[in-house]
Amino acid sequence: GAVVSQHPSRVICKSGTSVKIECRSLDFQATTMFWYRQFPKKSLMLMATSNEGSKATYEQGVEKDKFLINHASLTLSTLTVTSAHPEDSSFYICSARDRTGYNSPLHFGNGTRLTVT
Amino acid sequence: DQQVKQNSPSLSVQEGRISILNCDYTNSMFDYFLWYKKYPAEGPTFLISISSIKDKNEDGRFTVFLNKSAKHLSLHIVPSQPGDSAVYFCAAANTGNQFYFGTGTSLTVIP
Numbered sequence: 001g002a003v004v005s006q007h008p009s010r011v012i013c014k015s016g017t018s019v020k021i022e023c024r025s026l027d028f029q030a031t032t033m034f035w036y037r038q039f040p041k042k043s044l045m046l047m048a049t050s051n052e053g054s055k056a057t058y059e060q061g062v063e064k065d066k067f068l069i070n071h072a073s074l075t076l077s078t079l080t081v082t083s084a085h086p087e088d089s090s091f092y093i094c095s096a097r098d099r100t101g102y103n104s105p106l107h108f109g110n111g112t113r114l115t116v117t
Numbered sequence: 118d119q120q121v122k123q124n125s126p127s128l129s130v131q132e133g134r135i136s137i138l139n140c141d142y143t144n145s146m147f148d149y150f151l152w153y154k155k156y157p158a159e160g161p162t163f164l165i166s167i168s169s170i171k172d173k174n175e176d177g178r179f180t181v182f183l184n185k186s187a188k189h190l191s192l193h194i195v196p197s198q199p200g201d202s203a204v205y206f207c208a209a210a211n212t213g214n215q216f217y218f219g220t221g222t223s224l225t226v227i228p
Contacts, residue, residue, distance in 0.1 A: 009158075034216075041221075042220060043121075043218045043221065044206065044218040046215070046216070049214060093160045093161070095160070097214075103149050105151055105163040106151075106163070106208075106216055108160030108163075109160050110158075110159050110160045111159060111160045113158060
């Protein structure tokens with residue numbers, strides 16, 4: 001099956017620093033990857049859609065200058081949380097579809113637990 | 118505005134019995150529906166899906182039912198096993214890449 005790998009699984013950083021999270025599709029190419037954020041006991045919130053070779057599309061209310069997304073290849077997308085603050089502490093998950101078009105599921109990475117102190 | 122809703126935050130079921138998880142949606146344009154299983158500190162794992170042209174899809178112990186007129190779908194797990202204990206998310210999508218997720222139902226299967 002389609003495998004999405006996310007790294008790191010857990011990171012603790014100090015307030016004001018930046019953190020980069022990597023998302024890789026291991027056995028398929030993904031022209032589009034999706035970044036989600038999950039708050040405790042809440043649903044998965046789509047933050048942005050990452051498009052290979054072009055700019056990401058951000059959802060309303062998500063600061064693009066704070067959450068920098070780069071999709072440099074068909075198998076790698078990165079999310080950089082810049083100038084992190086404690087309120088950025090959350091569980092971030094990336095996902096991708098292993099084939100384009102209709103009726104294909106999203107496959108998720110294992111997520112990254114970010115804690116900003 | 119929550120377009121996909123799971124009104125039961127938790128469910129407990131005895132091992133061997135049926136687990137029924139429910140999900141409601143509001144957007145009639147959704148035509149693809151999915152269920153995901155999630156353990157703590159892990160990403161969701163795809164379980165089963167159904168397109169709007171069907172009303173039932175079965176995969177082993179898992180069956181998804183879709184009632185389009187009621188905008189309701191459900192996941193049946195039979196028989197339930199302790200390893201099924203997890204949070205289950207339903208999701209819906211339309212022709213675009215946009216997936217909408219419910220808030221999840223925590224299933225506990227009691228041995």
